[in-house]
Amino acid sequence: MADEWSRVTIVIADDERVVRDGMRLILTTQPDLEVIGTAEDGERALSLCLALRPDLLLLDVRMPGRDGLWTLDQLAARGRVAAGAPRVLMLTTFDIDEYIEQALGLGASGFLLKSASYEQLVGAIREACGVAPPPDAPPGGSRPPEGPTAGAPTITADPADLARLSSLTLQEREILTLLGRGLSDAMLAERLLLSEQAVGAQVRRLLVKTGCRDREQAADLARRVRGPWR
Structure with missing residues (x-):
């Protein structure tokens, strides 16, 4: 350890x-x-x-x-x-x-x-x-970088698109990927074991965070950043 x-x-x-x-x-x-x-x-x-x-x-x-x-x-x-x-x-x-x-x-x-x-x-x-953060650790954790970082997977997507993902939770990233694959709310609910109402709320929150007009625009975003994110 x-x-x-x-x-x-x-x-x-x-x-x-x-x-x-x-x-x-x-x-x-x-x-x-x-x-x-x-x-x-x-x-x-x-x-x-x-x-x-x-x-x-x-x-x-x-x-x-x-x-x-x-x-x-x-x-x-x-x-x-x-x-x-x-x-x-x-x-x-x-x-x-x-x-x-x-x-x-x-x-x-x-x-x-x-x-x-x-x-x-x-x-x-x-x-x-059972470890404490080292003195040089970013306070309170840090959001992922918006551009290429040493040691990180190579990112070929537009940095502006990647920046739109920076505030998403892990589950919201998963939902975005599934939207890119064309899943409906009913299919998302079955996949994630959530109610359709809960899925709809997550999708709406995701749209606000990414600045997407609708789920079609979100799906397009997911397909554009499919490199390391999918």
């Missing part, structure tokens, strides 16, 4: 690339946090954890195929979770999730809502690993 001022190494597992790369960009702003791998499913997450031995795994509860609970169970069976290598933070869409209790029972350190702010994400990681 990382000591107080060493880098915390992190693996991110989520089936949506927009979430994985959004988190990676957020964490590159912190001098003590380093993303060393990303996975799109539970099986890949397990492989990365066994090979890279990260300090922390950010693990989506619900993924196609092998989900987060399967990965956590496999790590627990190998004694990795009990040994704190890695610590595991579960990612979920809502705070009442029947899988969270199971995850905590298997040894997860906690869970984080995908609607969490940048500051909450960074704070939850440090708290799970």
Whole structure:
């Protein structure tokens, strides 16, 4: 496990690339946090954890195929979770999730809502690993850069478009990606396990934040920035 001022190494597992790369960009702003791998499913997450031995795994509860609970169970069976290598933070869409209790029972350190702010994400990681922010850490966390950053994935989209994404939560980024794929509110609700009313509210909030006139314009924005975000 990382000591107080060493880098915390992190693996991110989520089936949506927009979430994985959004988190990676957020964490590159912190001098003590380093993303060393990303996975799109539970099986890949397990492989990365066994090979890279990260300090922390950010693990989506619900993924196609092998989900987060399967990965956590496999790590627990190998004694990795009990040994704190890695610590595991579960990612979920809502705070009442029947899988969270199971995850905590298997040894997860906690869970984080995908609607969490940048500051909450960074704070939850440090708290799970028992480290304090270094003196040169941006106060209160930092928003992801709006242009290319050393160590971050190459971004080919228009910087002005990327700037419009900077205030979106992880879940809003996921919804934007799905809008770009043409999903209706009913399809989004089924995918995210939310009511259509809740999805409609999220879409409206997303439109305001990105300055999009309607969902068609938002879908067009999603397709334009599909590079590292999708």
